[in-house]
Every structure is written in structure tokens, then in C-alpha cells.
Amino acid sequence: MYVGIDLGTTHSAIAVLSDGEVTLIKNIHGDYLTPSVVGISDNGEWLVGKTASERLVTHPDKTVAEFKRYMGSQKRFRLSDQSLTPEELSAIVLKSLKEDIERSLGKTITEAVISVPAYFNNQQRQATFNAAKLANIKVERLINEPSAAALAYSLQEQTKAEATYMIVDLGGGTLDISVIEVMDSIIEIHASAGDNYLGGANFTDAIVDQILKQWQLNENQLSSVEKSKLLSLSEAAKRKLSSTEKTTINVYIQKKLHQYILTRDNFEKMCKHLIDKLRRPILRALQDSRIEISELSGVILVGGATRMQLIRSQIAKLSSQLPMTQYSPDLAIAMGTAIQANLKSQNQSLSDIIMTDVCPYTLGVEIHNETNHPEFLPIIERNNTIPISRSRTVYTKHPDQKQVNIRVFQGESFNPKDNVFLGKMIIDLPKSNKIEEIILTYTYDINGVLEVESTIMSSNRKDKIYLQNDNQLTEMQLATWSAQLEKLKTLPKDQEKNIALLHKLERLFEENLGETRTYISNMIQKLTLSLDTHDHSNVENTVQQIQQELQKLEQ
Structure with missing residues (x-):
């Protein structure tokens, strides 16, 4: 049985779909949302979710949160005498979610569809696969979070009218923007953009920074417990502003009671730089989709951080319409992953739902220009509908060149070093004493498989490598994917x-x-x-x- 998992930065959720209805699964505490928090008890036992979250303030050296922000990086987190990677911490959360599902359904679960931010690069997606593997879960597919939200919306609305929406997915640690078109059970993703380092936590941090500034306190002089307490109270105050105009924060620091009055007006001022960061991916997604704000049928808010009144008012100003808030922003993504899981298992009740997706990042190759400086040559540009195949012609640098090093990158920067390195392929050149013409063909599918094929035109020799979200491809997988991708590779000529x-x-x-x-x-x-x-x-x-x-x- 396939299940859907929303592995979130601050909270995670799980769901299944049966007889056309989505069922959200409660954890052992009876909640739909499980805090993405991991801790270690005084006895050395792992603590996950609500139990660990309760100790964030009292035991900050033995508890960690928001590690999803660092997926795919070399960062390590210390818990007591343990040092763990973001993948290992995510695996602990996934294992706990898996136990909740099995407890609820009474059966063993080994396969799942897991959501990731649309703006996750291949390294971050790979890290998610690794975390699931550590938790003994086979990932049938990673689905972009806004795409999952679109599926949940489609199932609930069941509309046949053509409409275009912008989905704003602001979670605890990441921001995703997608522009989608919905018509007669067809969901087409036109464009995605985002920021992997902007979420509700940044707005909480802004409050903490302002409080420390007003009280003329040095954060480095605070104890770990004082820092955690201030962060917890700032988070609570931020949430309270969604229903009131002002609130008061009282906290003892260095044995002295400090008081800070937080109003909606000063909260908006201290978060101006964050609102500017929010606007940029919104405008980029609209630009890439070639859709004007005035053409949107509505704006759908997803992610717990969109509950902030500040976010809702800013989105309303930008789009000139009230955002749609009738769906649970915390649970929509989990619902969508469950729907995708059933589509994956070819559930007949959902056979009429069709969804396209896009490649959120540009895929290209490093070349050396006339001044012999490296630059990034795009081959598949961002926000092209997948699956897709694209080709570009490159040339050898010298007539007597013996090899070419094809270095594959993902990103938007002109400088290759500022993009994400995905892999390389070294090809041998024929002895010709002339500049060789080489056609590079990139083919990318919905499973995250990137095939890079080079063709030396003088000899018609072909070489290829596969780069995908898994550790290794078996010979059978290679044969299957090769056959599937081959259908996409037709040169324009x-x-x-x-x-x-x-x-x-x-x-x-x-x-x-x-x-x-x-x-x-x-x-x-x-x-x-x-x-x-x-x-x-x-x-x-x-x-x-x-x-x-x-x-x-x-x-």
C-alpha cells in the first residue's frame, strides 16, 4: 500500500487515500501534525515529535529542529555526545511517522510518496531519498510540495472550469511559489520558484533580533536555555498576532525580567527585508509562466506560516485579491502526497486526474569562453514541462585535444562554481587534428533521472551517463530508463x-x-x-x- 508523507521543516504529516477520500493519520498523541524535532533523553533514548519538542527550551543541547533546511549539505548537528547529519535526523522522523501509519492501519508500510520543496536541487532531493532509505521506506516518487497542494485542491474542488492559480507555500523553513492551470481534472504546472532559506522561522528570528537590540543584549552572552526560551516566546507572540493587534513578551534573562510589546505595525517594519525576499520568487514565477497577476483566478495559501496576518495582507496587496484560505494550510500537502501515491498505484477512482510538472532549476554544462574563463551553458532551462529532452552544440578547444570533461551543473548562475555540481563524463576524442563538434543532449524525466548523452559528429560516437535521485542504478533500471528516455530524444532538425x-x-x-x-x-x-x-x-x-x-x- 502506498502512503503520502509531508516531511516538513517544522511539522510533518501523513495521509492515505481510500475510495476517493483522503484520510489523515494521527500520531501517537492523537495529532495530525508531528513536530519535525528530534531529541535524546537523559537515558540515551531517541525522542521524536511532540515529546522532543517539549524539551527544546529545557534541553536545547539535547534537542534539534529545522534540520531540513540543511538537507544535502555537510552540516552536522550535535545531540549530547551524538553527531548526526540532516539525513539521519530526517530518517528518525520518517521512522516515527512510519510507525504511526502502521499502528493506525494495522499493516506494514514500505513504500511512500514524499513531498519536497519545489526548489530543492538534486543534492537535496538525493538527501531525502537517503533519509527514507535509512528509515526502510522505498520512495516511489518525490512530489513537489506546491504540486501536492494542487492535487489536494483539485480533488476537493472537482471543478471543470478553466482557472489559473498561484500557490504560495510558506512553511517553517522554505518558500515555494507555483503557477498552475486547472481544467477538467488536468493540472498543469506552468512555473515554479522559491527560496530554500525563507520560512516562518525567519520571521520569528526577526522578533528575537529586534528584542535583543532594544534590550541591548548580546546573544552570545545568553545561555542556551535563555536563547531557547526567548525563541519559544517570540514564536508564540508571532502566532498570537494573527488574531490580535498586539501582544506582550515577558522573559527572564540574566536574572532580570524583560518586557517587550509586539504590535502588528512594528512586526511588519522589522520583517520588511523578508517581505522583499518573498516578493522576488513570486514575480519570477509569474514572469516565467508569462502570466500577469491580473490574470490569476486566485491565490492558494499553503504552509503553516501563511497563517500570519502579515503574509496574507502582503499577498492580498500584491495580487489585488483576497487569498484563498478555506483549505487547511498545514495539511494540504500531506493530502496531495496521498493522492499522488494512489495515482502511482493506478487507483481507478483517480484515473481521470492528470498532472504535469516542471523542472525548477536550469540544467547545463560548464564551458570555457573565448577568454578561457568558465561559464554556465544552459541546456534545459528552468520551468520547462517534464519529461523533456534538449540539445546544444559545443566544440573542443584545441585541434590536438585528446579528451573532453563534460561537467554537469544545476542552477541559474553564470559562474558554474555558484551552481550545484551533479556529475561529470570524460569522453575520448578521435585523432583528427581538428576542432570537433559535439552535440550534448540532456533528457530529464519526472522521476528525477537526468540522462546526459554526447555525440561526436565526426565519428557519430555516443557516450552517456545517468544522474538521478538514488545511489546506484541497477542494470535493469538502466535498460528501462534508457528505453523510456529514448522516446524523448528528437533533435529539432x-x-x-x-x-x-x-x-x-x-x-x-x-x-x-x-x-x-x-x-x-x-x-x-x-x-x-x-x-x-x-x-x-x-x-x-x-x-x-x-x-x-x-x-x-x-x-
């Missing part, structure tokens, strides 16, 4: 519509004379040069321009 357009231009060249023939000749050259780049985006733009020119010519 081999696509039927482009061949047809070229043939049409050649026919028109034969039929015409004089200036018209010269005009058509220029179009043929333009199309041929564009097709030779193997750049899908370049070809699509050129084809569109030529078709417009032909329409004028035929009028």
Missing part, C-alpha cells in the same frame, strides 16, 4: 514540423522569382542555421518568425 517547414520553403523557392526568391532564400538560410544549433528555444523562435513572415508573404 529531425522533428516533423520543422522538416515540413523547410520543405515548404524549398517549394516556394522553386515557385518564385526575383526579390521574392531571394527573400525565401534568406529564410531557408536562417532556419538551417537555427536547426544546426540544436537549441530548441532558438529553433522555436526562428520557426515562429518565419511563419509570421510567410503569412505576410501569402497575403
Whole structure:
């Protein structure tokens, strides 16, 4: 049986779907939400969830939270005499969630769909796979959190009217923005953007910083218990502002009672820099989707941090409409993962739901430009619908070059070192004493498999590697994925519509004379040069321009 797991930064949740209805699973405490907190007792036993959360203030050296923010990094967390990675801590939470599911359903669970922030890169997704593996859970698929929310929305609304929504997913530690189109049980993700280091915790930290500044206290001089107490009270005050205009924080620090009055107005001022960070991915997602704010049918809020009145008012100002808050922001993602889990198991009751997704980051290769400086060459650009295959042409640097090192990166920066390194492929070159033309083809599917294929044009020799969210690919997996990905790999020059357009231009060249023939000749050259780049985006733009020119010519 497949289950859905929302592995959150501050809270996690689990759900299953049966007979078309989503059932949220309660933990051992009878709650739907399990704090993503891990601790170690005085007797050396692991504590998870609510039990560990209760000790964050009293035993800060033996308790840790918000480790999801560091998934895929080298950071380690110390708990008493233990040192753990974010993956190991996440595995402890997942194991606890697995026990809750099995206790509730009375059966062993080994497979699940787990949600991740849409803006997680491949290293962070890999870390999530590793955590699940440590918890003895087989991940059938990772689903982007906004996509899961879209599925939950689709099931609840069951609308057949065409509508476009922006999903704002602000959790405890991450922000995801997705622009989606929903029509007749079809969900199309147009664009995603986000910030892996912006969440509700940052707004709490802003309160702490302001309090320390007003009281002229040095954080480094506070004890770990005092820091935890101040953080806990600031979090409670932040939540209280959702229902009141002001609240008071009273805390003993260094044996002295300190008082701070927090109002909505000063909270908004101290969080201005965070609101600016929130706006940027919203505008990027809209820009990438080519959709204006005024064209949105609504804004759906997901994630516990969207309960803040500050966030809701800012979203309302930006979108010129009240955000949709009728869905439980804390549980929508868990519900969506359960729906995806049943789609994965080909549940007949959901067979009519179709969802597309996008590649949130650009995938490319490191090249050296004319000044011999490295730069990032995009091959699959962000927010393209997946599965997708794209090709670009690169050239060797020297005629006597013996090898080429293909270094694969993921990110948006011009400098490769500022992007995420995914892997490399070293290919041997033929002895030709000339500059070699190499076609690089990237093929990316919904399971996170990236195939990188190189073709040396002079010899037609092909080499390929697979980069994916798992430790190793078995021979059987390689064969299966190779067959699936092969269907996607058609160069622009081999696509039927482009061949047809070229043939049409050649026919028109034969039929015409004089200036018209010269005009058509220029179009043929333009199309041929564009097709030779193997750049899908370049070809699509050129084809569109030529078709417009032909329409004028035929009028």
C-alpha cells in the first residue's frame, strides 16, 4: 500500500487515500501534525515529535529542529555526545511517522510518496531519498510540495472550469511559489520558484533580533536555555498576532525580567527585508509562466506560516485579491502526497486526474569562453514541462585535444562554481587534428533521472551517463530508463514540423522569382542555421518568425 508523507521543516504529516477520500493519520498523541524535532533523553533514548519538542527550551543541547533546511549539505548537528547529519535526523522522523501509519492501519508500510520543496536541487532531493532509505521506506516518487497542494485542491474542488492559480507555500523553513492551470481534472504546472532559506522561522528570528537590540543584549552572552526560551516566546507572540493587534513578551534573562510589546505595525517594519525576499520568487514565477497577476483566478495559501496576518495582507496587496484560505494550510500537502501515491498505484477512482510538472532549476554544462574563463551553458532551462529532452552544440578547444570533461551543473548562475555540481563524463576524442563538434543532449524525466548523452559528429560516437535521485542504478533500471528516455530524444532538425517547414520553403523557392526568391532564400538560410544549433528555444523562435513572415508573404 502506498502512503503520502509531508516531511516538513517544522511539522510533518501523513495521509492515505481510500475510495476517493483522503484520510489523515494521527500520531501517537492523537495529532495530525508531528513536530519535525528530534531529541535524546537523559537515558540515551531517541525522542521524536511532540515529546522532543517539549524539551527544546529545557534541553536545547539535547534537542534539534529545522534540520531540513540543511538537507544535502555537510552540516552536522550535535545531540549530547551524538553527531548526526540532516539525513539521519530526517530518517528518525520518517521512522516515527512510519510507525504511526502502521499502528493506525494495522499493516506494514514500505513504500511512500514524499513531498519536497519545489526548489530543492538534486543534492537535496538525493538527501531525502537517503533519509527514507535509512528509515526502510522505498520512495516511489518525490512530489513537489506546491504540486501536492494542487492535487489536494483539485480533488476537493472537482471543478471543470478553466482557472489559473498561484500557490504560495510558506512553511517553517522554505518558500515555494507555483503557477498552475486547472481544467477538467488536468493540472498543469506552468512555473515554479522559491527560496530554500525563507520560512516562518525567519520571521520569528526577526522578533528575537529586534528584542535583543532594544534590550541591548548580546546573544552570545545568553545561555542556551535563555536563547531557547526567548525563541519559544517570540514564536508564540508571532502566532498570537494573527488574531490580535498586539501582544506582550515577558522573559527572564540574566536574572532580570524583560518586557517587550509586539504590535502588528512594528512586526511588519522589522520583517520588511523578508517581505522583499518573498516578493522576488513570486514575480519570477509569474514572469516565467508569462502570466500577469491580473490574470490569476486566485491565490492558494499553503504552509503553516501563511497563517500570519502579515503574509496574507502582503499577498492580498500584491495580487489585488483576497487569498484563498478555506483549505487547511498545514495539511494540504500531506493530502496531495496521498493522492499522488494512489495515482502511482493506478487507483481507478483517480484515473481521470492528470498532472504535469516542471523542472525548477536550469540544467547545463560548464564551458570555457573565448577568454578561457568558465561559464554556465544552459541546456534545459528552468520551468520547462517534464519529461523533456534538449540539445546544444559545443566544440573542443584545441585541434590536438585528446579528451573532453563534460561537467554537469544545476542552477541559474553564470559562474558554474555558484551552481550545484551533479556529475561529470570524460569522453575520448578521435585523432583528427581538428576542432570537433559535439552535440550534448540532456533528457530529464519526472522521476528525477537526468540522462546526459554526447555525440561526436565526426565519428557519430555516443557516450552517456545517468544522474538521478538514488545511489546506484541497477542494470535493469538502466535498460528501462534508457528505453523510456529514448522516446524523448528528437533533435529539432529531425522533428516533423520543422522538416515540413523547410520543405515548404524549398517549394516556394522553386515557385518564385526575383526579390521574392531571394527573400525565401534568406529564410531557408536562417532556419538551417537555427536547426544546426540544436537549441530548441532558438529553433522555436526562428520557426515562429518565419511563419509570421510567410503569412505576410501569402497575403
